[in-house]
Amino acid sequence: MQGKTMKRMLIVALSIGLVVPAMAASNPSPASDLKAFQDYFHKRFPTVPPADFVNGPYAMNADMRAQWQDIMQFPPYQFALDSGKTLFEAAFPNGHHYGDCFANKGLGIAQNYPKFDPKSGKIITIEIAVNQCRTKNGQPPLDLQKGDMADIVAYMTSTSDGKPIDVKIPNDPRALAAYEAGKEYFYSRRGQLNFSCASCHVQGAGDHLRAEVLAPALGLTAAFPMYRSTWGDTGTVVRRFIECNIQVRAEPGKPDSTAYRDLEYFLAYMNNGLPVAGPGARP
Amino acid sequence: MPGSILVRASANGGTTTVQALIHHPMDSGFVKNAEGALIPAHYIEVVQFAHAGKIVLTAFWGPAVSKDPFTKFSFKGGAAGDDISISWVDNLGNKDSVSSKIM
Amino acid sequence: MTKAVSVNELHADTPLLTRRITLSGIAAGTLAALLAPGFTRAAHAEAAIVMADPSIYPTKAFEAKNEADATKAMFNMTATASDQIQLNAPDIAENGAVVPVSVSSTLPNVTAIAILSLGNPSTIAAAYQIPAGTDPSISGRIKLAKSTDVVVLVQAGGKLYSTSKNVKVTLGGCGG
Numbered sequence: 001m002q003g004k005t006m007k008r009m010l011i012v013a014l015s016i017g018l019v020v021p022a023m024a025a026s027n028p029s030p031a032s033d034l035k036a037f038q039d040y041f042h043k044r045f046p047t048v049p050p051a052d053f054v055n056g057p058y059a060m061n062a063d064m065r066a067q068w069q070d071i072m073q074f075p076p077y078q079f080a081l082d083s084g085k086t087l088f089e090a091a092f093p094n095g096h097h098y099g100d101c102f103a104n105k106g107l108g109i110a111q112n113y114p115k116f117d118p119k120s121g122k123i124i125t126i127e128i129a130v131n132q133c134r135t136k137n138g139q140p141p142l143d144l145q146k147g148d149m150a151d152i153v154a155y156m157t158s159t160s161d162g163k164p165i166d167v168k169i170p171n172d173p174r175a176l177a178a179y180e181a182g183k184e185y186f187y188s189r190r191g192q193l194n195f196s197c198a199s200c201h202v203q204g205a206g207d208h209l210r211a212e213v214l215a216p217a218l219g220l221t222a223a224f225p226m227y228r229s230t231w232g233d234t235g236t237v238v239r240r241f242i243e244c245n246i247q248v249r250a251e252p253g254k255p256d257s258t259a260y261r262d263l264e265y266f267l268a269y270m271n272n273g274l275p276v277a278g279p280g281a282r283p
Numbered sequence: 284m285p286g287s288i289l290v291r292a293s294a295n296g297g298t299t300t301v302q303a304l305i306h307h308p309m310d311s312g313f314v315k316n317a318e319g320a321l322i323p324a325h326y327i328e329v330v331q332f333a334h335a336g337k338i339v340l341t342a343f344w345g346p347a348v349s350k351d352p353f354t355k356f357s358f359k360g361g362a363a364g365d366d367i368s369i370s371w372v373d374n375l376g377n378k379d380s381v382s383s384k385i386m
Numbered sequence: 387m388t389k390a391v392s393v394n395e396l397h398a399d400t401p402l403l404t405r406r407i408t409l410s411g412i413a414a415g416t417l418a419a420l421l422a423p424g425f426t427r428a429a430h431a432e433a434a435i436v437m438a439d440p441s442i443y444p445t446k447a448f449e450a451k452n453e454a455d456a457t458k459a460m461f462n463m464t465a466t467a468s469d470q471i472q473l474n475a476p477d478i479a480e481n482g483a484v485v486p487v488s489v490s491s492t493l494p495n496v497t498a499i500a501i502l503s504l505g506n507p508s509t510i511a512a513a514y515q516i517p518a519g520t521d522p523s524i525s526g527r528i529k530l531a532k533s534t535d536v537v538v539l540v541q542a543g544g545k546l547y548s549t550s551k552n553v554k555v556t557l558g559g560c561g562g
Contacts, residue, residue, distance in 0.1 A: 057480075067476050070486040071527070074304045074353050078289055210556045212480065229481040232308075232350045283480040298521070311529070313507065328443045333436035339520050345448045347503060347511035347529045349484045355525035356514075368435035380435045 182266025223280025
């Protein structure tokens with residue numbers, strides 16, 4: 001491969017002056033990237049238990065954690081969960097159900113998403129899979145960011161609560177390319193503010209950005225879909241990607257863009273081994 | 284707005300603890316929507332909690348109470364299997380109520 | 387409505403009652419009169435839902451725009467500082483729209499608790515009538531428009547007490 005791409009990646013990374021969590025320079029592979037990535041954050045935050053990274057800012061700051069635990073007495077995403085279960089279990093007009101489109105009837109499978117689809121050569125997120133199911137059953141697609149989609153995926157994800165995240169990169173050059181594209185996106189600067197995802201979630205992890213504490217990249221997507229107090233409701237990973245792009249004054253992509261799919265693939269893979277923590281609650 | 288109230292009540296050692304989450308926008312009337320128009324004030328004004336026909340808490344809320352308001356309190360008495368009721372009315376006259384069993 | 391229905395004696399302009407409000411001792415017949423049709427459950431008074439009555443809402447108190455006016459409108463008395471009120475609120479609110487606030491008090495005979503935010507357009511955020519038998523302890527979530535003092539008023543034994551805590555609120559940043 002991957003030698004040339006890896007070398008190019010390193011040059012890009014070094015040229016943007018960013019200390020990249022040591023991507024294995026020799027014998028590069030997603031598996032060695034994963035180890036290096038997770039080791040980096042464990043070394044940087046030695047007092048955080050590995051599984052606690054899924055709690056993002058709450059793993060970084062005690063005052064925030066106390067506020068979160070207070071709110072979690074009665075999680076604000078409860079309405080999304082109840083609504084999501086009802087929506088998920090309802091039959092399509094043709095009599096089929098969401099469960100018919102997924103392994104294990106759609107329960108306890110969220111930890112395997114996003115997936116590489118060899119037929120299309122694309123990465124399929126769980127939200128995109130839900131829409132594919134709807135299309136297959138003659139139903140219009142749902143908004144990928146919020147509303148019914150966020151509720152349905154919140155419910156599906158809740159049935160995987162605590163299961164180790166297990167995103168696979170099969171031995172297919174297209175899957176590998178998607179992973180690498182996601183990784184490159186993560187480390188590339190963009191927008192008028194010229195930040196990369198890594199600027200905040202690697203370099204800035206644990207720091208304050210105004211009143212908020214920045215979550216580390218490790219575990220970043222593990223608690224989605226997420227009820228954000230700023231939104232006043234529940235949203236998907238893609239909703240947050242778009243918001244982050246806007247916040248650094250970059251042009252956001254379309255919700256089902258290849259760039260976002262690949263980015264989510266990379267980030268979810270980096271969480272492998274951590275427990276599914278969605279749906280989650282955040283500021 | 285039926286189905287807006289989620290409640291968890293549990294009795295322990297002679298005291299019942301009640302937690303309730305109510306699905307309501309609690310719009311203050313100060314916030315603008317995407318088109319720049321003010322979203323009208325729409326917030327719960329009165330909430331009544333009762334057990335065995337006796338009011339155990341009355342809440343008066345203004346628009347400064349957060350969206351999807353959460354309440355937690357305790358009262359002496361109550362046992363598993365008893366009913367606890369919650370009802371609310373908002374500034375536009377909407378209402379909802381629910382009766383739920385103490386665990 | 388009989389005179390025993392104390393809930394309905396509260397008019398919009400009347401401050402929070404100092405005496406305890408209960409419906410205990412009201413005959414089942416008059417209790418039934420309080421319930422909206424469709425909500426009575428046959429023969430089991432304990433299953434009955436007490437409907438929230440909008441006419442008891444202290445509208446004027448919620449219109450007050452400063453601590454003095456709010457205190458007077460809600461309680462018609464002045465408060466003295468007390469160290470027997472425990473106010474839990476964050477030092478820095480993670481989000482001004484959802485600030486968890488918990489109040490409890492070791493004062494005897496608490497009848498009411500009010501939560502004020504001095505930096506908000508309307509000073510009173512929430513108020514609670516605490517009947518006999520209910521613990522003087524409330525948790526809720528309020529909106530803070532900006533960094534401000536959160537003041538808690540506790541009415542106990544016919545007198546009014548207060549405590550406060552400053553909570554910092556900044557605009558949400560890019561974090562999460």
